[in-house]
Amino acid sequence: xxxxxxxxxxxxxxxxxxxxxxxxxxxxxxxxxxxxxxxxxxxxxxxxxxxxxxxxxxxxxxxxxxxxxxxxxxxxxxxxxxxxxxxxxxxxxxxxxxxxxxxxxxxxxxxx
Amino acid sequence: xxxxxxxxxxxxxxxxxxxxxxxxxxxxxxxxxxxxxxxxxxxxxxxxxxxxxxxxxxxxxxxxxxxxxxxxxxxxxxxxxxxxxxxxxxxxxxxxxxxxxxxxxxxxxxxxxxx
Numbered sequence: 001x002x003x004x005x006x007x008x009x010x011x012x013x014x015x016x017x018x019x020x021x022x023x024x025x026x027x028x029x030x031x032x033x034x035x036x037x038x039x040x041x042x043x044x045x046x047x048x049x050x051x052x053x054x055x056x057x058x059x060x061x062x063x064x065x066x067x068x069x070x071x072x073x074x075x076x077x078x079x080x081x082x083x084x085x086x087x088x089x090x091x092x093x094x095x096x097x098x099x100x101x102x103x104x105x106x107x108x109x110x111x112x
Numbered sequence: 113x114x115x116x117x118x119x120x121x122x123x124x125x126x127x128x129x130x131x132x133x134x135x136x137x138x139x140x141x142x143x144x145x146x147x148x149x150x151x152x153x154x155x156x157x158x159x160x161x162x163x164x165x166x167x168x169x170x171x172x173x174x175x176x177x178x179x180x181x182x183x184x185x186x187x188x189x190x191x192x193x194x195x196x197x198x199x200x201x202x203x204x205x206x207x208x209x210x211x212x213x214x215x216x217x218x219x220x221x222x223x224x225x226x227x
Contacts, residue, residue, distance in 0.1 A: 033215065042116075042202055042218035043155065088154055092214050099145075099168055099209075100216060102154035 006089060006103040014111050019076040021106040023089030024069075030092045032065055033100065034074050037086045046074075046087075081112045118203050118219035126227050127193060133222045135186040135203030143209035144186040145216065146178060147202040155202055161186060162209040193226045200224075 007022045023032070031050045035043040049056045049065045049072065056063045062075040076083055086107050090100040116137045125131050135144065143162050147155035160168035161180040169178075175197075177189040186203055200223055204216040 031214065035218075040200065040221070040223065042118075042220045043204075043216075045215050045217065048215050099157050099160055100214065101157070105152075105154050107152075 006087075006106045008106060009104065010107045010109075012109045012111065013079055015079060015081055017079055017110075019079050019083070019108055019110070021074045021087050021089075021108070023072045023074070023103050025072075025089075025091045025093075025103070026070065027091075027093045029067075032063075032072050033090045033092070034061075034063060034072075035088045035090060035102075037088065037105075039085075043088065076108075079108075079110045081110050083110045084108060116203055116205055116217050116219035118201075118222050120222060121220070122223045122225075124225045124227065125190065125193065127195070129193075130189070130191045132190065133188040133201055133203075133224075135188075135219055136184055137205040137217070138184055139205065139207075139217065140183075141205035141207055141217070142183060143206045143214075144180060145204040145206075146186070146188050147204065149200045149202055149221070159188075160209055167209060190224075193224075195226050198224055198226045 005024050013019055029051055031048055033048045034046040037043045047058050047063050049063050060077045065072045086105045088105045089103040119134045145160050146158040149155045157170050158172045159178045164180045175192045179187040200221045202221045203219040206214050206216045
């Protein structure tokens with residue numbers, strides 16, 4: 001079953017613009033992770049934010065976590081055509097027996 | 113070596129065939145995972161191995177049979193599959209299963225088509 005829901009399901013922007021994706025989840029978590037997947041390929045881990053952290057940066061990526069609202073956002077700044085991919089949030093829930101549950105994903109298209 | 117490898121890349125099989133998917137990592141990870149992913153959907157967890165023992169089976173039909181011969185290898189044996197089993201099968205590994213640092217490393221996947 002899906003723990004996380006992502007919004008929007010699809011996003012199309014111009015190169016250079018910022019892209020923001022949101023993720024909501026239902027139960028308490030140990031951590032929340034974001035992954036990227038190019039079409040038909042494996043997932044690439046982008047960033048992990050622990051439940052006691054509120055914000056994390058990695059290069060052009062900024063992730064926020066609001067445990068009171070059970071939500072997270074991923075911001076990609078100064079987007080590039082190579083950022084075109086699907087982005088998934090995944091939660092490592094406290095009572096989930098040590099497994100990740102993925103959200104539905106946001107399909108991002110960055111037009112050159 | 114920070115890579116998870118999967119073979120084959122593509123597999124086409126009939127419903128009466130027996131085949132196996134293979135996954136390998138040499139990062140010293142002690143947790144390995146099988147996921148199934150249908151088009152435009154998120155990965156769905158099938159199995160988790162922790163220290164070479166099956167720790168989670170997400171109610172997967174018995175026509176899928178996982179095996180972990182050692183800490184670096186993970187197999188998925190397939191038998192009597194149905195066309196609806198056609199999907200991308202992803203293998204992943206992590207240092208341990210669960211905890212606050214459970215970053216998973218994914219292989220490129222095996223694209224399976226069942227005729």
